[in-house]
Amino acid sequence: MALDISGITGAGGLGGSGMVASLWEDAQAAIQAPRATAPAANDGGTSFAGTLASAVDEAQGLQGTSKALALQAVTGNLDDIHKATIASARAAVSLELIATVRNKGIDAFNEIMRMQA
Secondary structure, eight states: OOOOOTTOOSTTSSSTTOHHHHHHHHHHHHHHSOOSSOOOTTSSSOOHHHHHHHHHHHHHHHHHHHHHHHHHHHHTOOSOHHHHHHHHHHHHHHHHHHHHHHHHHHHHHHHHHHOOO
């Protein structure tokens, strides 16, 4: 089952140049074409750990925005409730994606540890 996040866009969202989209692309590339050797330490690209950390930071920012808009909606200071709903959905989807990537990483580590030499 493939998850398509290409249609989700917006400022700070999941599409385009967002860190979550970058994380997703890195994960898909690793699944599609695994490397026989480890990548060079200074290959000019960002590391998977760095991308994951950036995605977590972005998810925290999305959650902060969602909380602020929800508070404005509750107090009656928000003109368009759709903004709060969209912000909440973005935060939920990004958190779910990060949790899924983390769980798959843990599963892969456990599988490697079960291998016999």
